[in-house]
Amino acid sequence: MTTPASPAAAQPASDAVKQAALNAVNRYAGQKGNLLPVLHDIQHALGYIPDDAVPVLSEALQLSRAEIHGVITFYPHFHSKPMAPTVLEMCRAESCQAMGANNLIDHARQKLGCDFHETSQNGQVSLEPVYCLGLCAQSPAVMVNGQPHARVTPAKLDKLLGEGA
Amino acid sequence: MTNITFYVPQDAAALAVGANDVVTAIQAEAKKRQLMVNIIRNGSRGMLWLETLVEVVTPEGRVAYGPVEADDVPGLFDAGWHEGKPEHSLYHGLTEDIPYLKKQQRLTFARVGIINPLSLEDYQAHGGYEGLKKALSMAPEKIVEEVTESGLRGRGGAAFPTGIKWNTVLKAQADQKYIACNADEGDSGTFSDRMVMEGDPFTLIEGMTIAGVAVGATYGYIYLRSEYPQAADVLNKAIAIARETGWLGNDIQGSGHAFDLEVRIGAGAYICGEETSMLDSLEGKRGQVRYKPPLPALKGLFGKPTVINNVISLASVPIILAKGGAYYRDFGMGRSKGTLPFQLAGNLKQGGLVELAFGITLRELLYDFGGGSASGRPLRAVQVGGPLGAYLPESQWDIPLDYESYMKVNAMVGHGGIVAFDDTVDMAHMAEYAMEFCAVESCGKCTPCRIGAVRGTEVIQKIRQDHQREQQVHLLRDLCDTMLSGSLCALGGMTPYPVLSALEHFPQDFGLEAAPAASQA
Numbered sequence: 001m002t003t004p005a006s007p008a009a010a011q012p013a014s015d016a017v018k019q020a021a022l023n024a025v026n027r028y029a030g031q032k033g034n035l036l037p038v039l040h041d042i043q044h045a046l047g048y049i050p051d052d053a054v055p056v057l058s059e060a061l062q063l064s065r066a067e068i069h070g071v072i073t074f075y076p077h078f079h080s081k082p083m084a085p086t087v088l089e090m091c092r093a094e095s096c097q098a099m100g101a102n103n104l105i106d107h108a109r110q111k112l113g114c115d116f117h118e119t120s121q122n123g124q125v126s127l128e129p130v131y132c133l134g135l136c137a138q139s140p141a142v143m144v145n146g147q148p149h150a151r152v153t154p155a156k157l158d159k160l161l162g163e164g165a
Numbered sequence: 166m167t168n169i170t171f172y173v174p175q176d177a178a179a180l181a182v183g184a185n186d187v188v189t190a191i192q193a194e195a196k197k198r199q200l201m202v203n204i205i206r207n208g209s210r211g212m213l214w215l216e217t218l219v220e221v222v223t224p225e226g227r228v229a230y231g232p233v234e235a236d237d238v239p240g241l242f243d244a245g246w247h248e249g250k251p252e253h254s255l256y257h258g259l260t261e262d263i264p265y266l267k268k269q270q271r272l273t274f275a276r277v278g279i280i281n282p283l284s285l286e287d288y289q290a291h292g293g294y295e296g297l298k299k300a301l302s303m304a305p306e307k308i309v310e311e312v313t314e315s316g317l318r319g320r321g322g323a324a325f326p327t328g329i330k331w332n333t334v335l336k337a338q339a340d341q342k343y344i345a346c347n348a349d350e351g352d353s354g355t356f357s358d359r360m361v362m363e364g365d366p367f368t369l370i371e372g373m374t375i376a377g378v379a380v381g382a383t384y385g386y387i388y389l390r391s392e393y394p395q396a397a398d399v400l401n402k403a404i405a406i407a408r409e410t411g412w413l414g415n416d417i418q419g420s421g422h423a424f425d426l427e428v429r430i431g432a433g434a435y436i437c438g439e440e441t442s443m444l445d446s447l448e449g450k451r452g453q454v455r456y457k458p459p460l461p462a463l464k465g466l467f468g469k470p471t472v473i474n475n476v477i478s479l480a481s482v483p484i485i486l487a488k489g490g491a492y493y494r495d496f497g498m499g500r501s502k503g504t505l506p507f508q509l510a511g512n513l514k515q516g517g518l519v520e521l522a523f524g525i526t527l528r529e530l531l532y533d534f535g536g537g538s539a540s541g542r543p544l545r546a547v548q549v550g551g552p553l554g555a556y557l558p559e560s561q562w563d564i565p566l567d568y569e570s571y572m573k574v575n576a577m578v579g580h581g582g583i584v585a586f587d588d589t590v591d592m593a594h595m596a597e598y599a600m601e602f603c604a605v606e607s608c609g610k611c612t613p614c615r616i617g618a619v620r621g622t623e624v625i626q627k628i629r630q631d632h633q634r635e636q637q638v639h640l641l642r643d644l645c646d647t648m649l650s651g652s653l654c655a656l657g658g659m660t661p662y663p664v665l666s667a668l669e670h671f672p673q674d675f676g677l678e679a680a681p682a683a684s685q686a
Contacts, residue, residue, distance in 0.1 A: 031427075032467060035449030040391075040430055067450075074451040075432030077391045093353030093602075094548055094595070095584045098511035099539065131435055131552075131602065133392050134356040135181050136584065137213035137509060137516025146394055150181035 013052040020045040021056040035061065035071055039078055048079040076128075084119045084126040086161065088112075089143040092129045095136035104140050107154040111161070125161060168203045169195075169247045170222040174278070176209035176363050177395045178356070183234055184217040190238035191219075198242060208364015210278035211518030212265050220260055223249035229257040265534060270496060271520045272504050273481045274357075277364035283402055285410060288367045294412065296486030300375045301420040308379035309335055312482065314490030316502025321347055321438075321475030322550065322579040323655075324501075324568045327482075330472060333462040334380040337470035344376045344385035345447065345466055345473045349431050349438035351390060352551025354582030357506040358476035360518055362389075362396040365480070366403035367412075370426070372479035374417065375486055376472050377424040385426035386466070387476075388443050391433055400428050435606040439654045440473045442608060453608045454654045475580070477506060498524035501567035501578075509535045511584035512544070523578075528562040531585060542587040546595075546671065550579025552602055553659035555666035556592065575662060592671035597625040599663040603656060614657025617648045621664065628675050638677065641668070 013021070024041035028034040038057065042049050049072055058065045072078045090105055108127060112120035116129045135141035138150035144160050152160075173179070173188050188204055195202040210218060215231035219241075228249040230241060237255060244253035257263055271277075280287035288294070300308050313328025334342060346369065350358040362369060373385045389397055404426065407413040415423045429447055431437050437446045441455035444466050465471025481503065485493045494502045501523035507530055509516045514536035527547060531537070538544050546556045549566075555576035564570050571578050586595075603618035621644055627637045645661035652658035673679050 033447055033449035036429065036432060036446065040432070070451050071449070075434050077431075077433035094552060094598070095354045095510040097595075097598070098584055098586045098590070130392060130433070131606070132351055132353045132355075133177075134350060134359040135178055136354045136356055136511065136582070137513070137518075138178060138181060138216070139511065141181060143392070148177050148181035148395075150178065 013050075013056050017046065017050050017053050018056050021053045022060065025057065025060040035063070035068070036075075039072060043078060048082050051080060084124055086125045087128060087143075087145055088125050088161065089128045089130040089133075091131070091133050091135075091139070091141045093132040093136075095132075096140040099139035101140040104142075104152060104154060104157060108157060111158065168201045170203045170205065172205050172207045172220040172222070172227065174209045174216065174218065174364075175206035175282070175395070175399075176216075176360060177393070178209050178213050178360075179216045179218070180395065182216050182232065186235040187217045187219065187233050187238065190235040194238050194242050195247075200242075200247060202247075205281050207280065208277045208282050209360060209518075210260060210266060211274065211360065212263065212515070213517040214515045215257070218260075219246075221246055221249050225249070225259060227260045229260040229263065230255045231257065265515065265517070265519075268534075269520050270504050270522055272484050272493065272496070273368075273477060274361065274365075274506055274518065274520045275484065276368065277360060280365065282364050282366055282399055283406065285367065285406055285412075288365070292487060293367055293483070294371055296483035297371050297375050297378075297412075298418075299486050300378050301418065301422060305335055305379050305381065308375065308486065311486060311490045312379070315485040315493040316490075316497070316500070317478060317481055317485060317493065318501070318568070319475055320477035320481070320505065320580065322352075322553075322577065324578070327474060327478055330462055330474070331376065331380055333460065334382070334470045334472050337463050339470050341384070341467075341469045342380055342382035343466045343469055343471040344373050344380075344382045344426070344479075345440075345443065345461075345471050346373055346385065346387045346476060346479055347438060347440060347443055347473060348387050348389040348393075348396070348476050349435075349443060350393075350476070350580070351435040351438045352553075352580055352582050354510040354548065354584035355508050355551060355580045356510075357508055357518055357581065359393055359396050361476060361480050361506075362393070363399050366400050367407065368480045368483055369400075369476055370403060370407050370413065372482035373426055374413065374424045375482050376474065376479060378417075378422050380470075380472055382470075382472065383423045383425070385424065386447055387426065387428045388431060388437070388447055389428055390431045390437075397428055397430060404428070434608075435602075436608045436654075436656055439608075439656065441654070443473070444471070451608070453610050456653070477580075496522035497567070498522070498565065499567050499569055501569065505566070505578070505581045507566070507581045507583060509583050509585075511548075512538045512540055512587045513585050514539050523567040524565045526563050526565055527557065527583070530566075530583060531562065535585065538585065538587045540587045540589075542589065544585050545588040546586045546590055546592060546667075548584045548586075548595075548663060549582070550577040551582050552599060553577075553655060553662060554579050554582075555662045556595065556670065557666070558670040560670075575666065577659075577662070592667040592674040593625065593629050593676075594674075596664045596667040596675075597622055597629065599660055599667075600625060603660040607656060611651070611653040611657060613648045613651040614653070614660075617644055617652075617657060618660060620644060621648070621660070625664070631676055634676060638668070638675070 218231035437452040446452040600621035
């Protein structure tokens with residue numbers, strides 16, 4: 001199970017990354033199919049999953065680098081690059097659209113000067129789409145650094161970002 | 166000085182509108198007034214337009230005030246809410262008597278919002294673990310029979326009879342079997358799984374344990390979406406309590422039965438709500454759809470026989486065992502037995518959770534419960550059953566909500582999510598969004614879904630821009646036909662439902678004549 005490594009993945013991992021990866025592997029040692037919990041753990045510790053964590057995991061979990069890379073890139077929740085200090089997830093789903101989410105999203109794009117999957121011009125906010133937060137009776141909804149906010153208006157969003165950014 | 170007891174929900178829907186600030190304000194104001202208060206964090210009653218809904222315990226019962234914001238708290242104390250007085254404009258009287266709640270038939274949600282979610286004493290005082298106690302004294306075949314008798318069908322959307330699924334796993338021979346709970350509630354307009362997990366987590370744990378005892382599975386997984394961090398927290402705490410008190414573990418309450426479980430967090434992929442994708446994700450892989458057969462009931466998680474049920478299906482099992490299959494079956498109509506927690510969402514004045522027997526109509530839900538549109542404009546289209554469900558025009562709002570009646574009009578009840586739109590909606594835009602959503606979330610395994618959704622988005626864009634419109638409409642119908650019959654799972658296979666229903670019922674939004682023939686189907 002060998003795969004050609006990308007140049008980034010061939011770099012030796014920094015101590016901090018290696019430590020975070022091995023800690024995660026140890027924490028979930030013995031649990032079957034534990035790659036997702038391990039990746040969550042690394043992202044929790046470092047804020048993202050650096051490319052150089054992949055070879056460490058590959059060896060520790062006896063999985064090919066391609067498999068691990070494939071899993072990281074399949075799931076929108078996992079990030080291979082650092083995120084801004086404030087992560088703003090805005091719901092794009094039907095219920096929020098029925099209550100003006102598209103206008104709210106346009107407002108955010110304009111204010112932050114960036115689109116989805118990008119970081120604001122001042123580097124403080126990462127804007128991510130999300131498809132339902134389960135707050136559909138109080139649409140539109142957003143999540144700021146994991147905290148849910150419902151019935152969001154452009155003014156309320158400005159206030160949230162003012163505190164977070 | 167006697168203690169005043171307040172209930173302030175810890176449900177994400179309450180947190181999202183400032184429930185924690187309300188708690189802080191109550192504590193600060195009580196201190197100022199030298200009042201002793203006891204604040205219990207409950208689940209939500211499901212009247213979500215009233216969140217944060219604060220309840221005060223009085224000798225007559227729990228009195229409701231809502232929607233309360235932190236700034237309202239001093240005024241509420243001035244008006245004597247701590248004695249349940251009616252002087253404040255946010256006063257709603259006894260919670261139990263609020264019509265929205267009173268008119269419901271709560272079986273699965275019987276305890277949600279009433280109890281402290283993490284109090285095992287509260288849980289048992291309200292009938293919790295009665296079902297499992299009964300199951301522990303029964304032969305596995307008898308437990309499965311009881312569930313079959315109840316008529317319970319999978320509440321995740323596919324509506325497959327739960328008892329038949331359990332029986333297949335029971336009869337399978339294997340050294341290990343699993344219970345996998347699908348808590349990847351990704352459909353827009355749905356939140357009943359979240360509410361039950363946050364408001365009554367022991368019900369789900371009990372239901373999974375009963376399933377384990379019934380089919381001979383000793384381990385379970387709750388596959389929970391990453392968008393629900395509050396639910397993860399509550400579930401993990403409840404599981405720890407169940408283990409400490411012998412309701413999970415190697416010898417459940419001295420019965421000799423073993424069952425334990427863990428929560429696994431997904432990572433933002435909608436497709437992992439499809440049962441075989443979920444299995445791959447639980448195994449630590451990309452969440453890609455598997456071919457069937459083999460059925461997961463025979464060869465599921467890690468290749469072993471696996472019961473896969475939705476949260477609401479499993480959370481309905483305890484009451485079925487406690488009160489008997491016949492009790493549950495006597496709610497509902499036709500082949501749709503029992504109750505469904507409908508979720509009213511989108512542009513409605515009174516959004517929330519409404520558990521009722523099958524057979525109610527959309528119109529009753531939208532107006533009698535939902536109170537009409539939030540915007541004050543006329544309602545125009547309603548999507549039922551999530552992003553893969555059809556859009557229903559007003560002419561279809563009187564069809565009784567049951568699985569078969571909805572199937573007859575190419576719609577689906579699904580997970581019971583109801584999203585209302587007012588007359589400002591552009592249905593051609595919603596159709597384009599349905600295709601775009603499928604393109605974003607496709608796992609990529611089968612061509613009709615992976616390529617079809619991208620082409621579908623383009624085709625609808627061309628129709629909207631009047632680019633060879635007639636020809637593109639023909640192409641769109643053809644493409645939908647391919648997706649419907651050629652996709653590996655429901656994502657590609659059902660995306661045509663919202664698309665075609667929008668096209669059939671709202672042709673003018675696509676720049677087409679509202680021909681009488683087009684309004685059929």
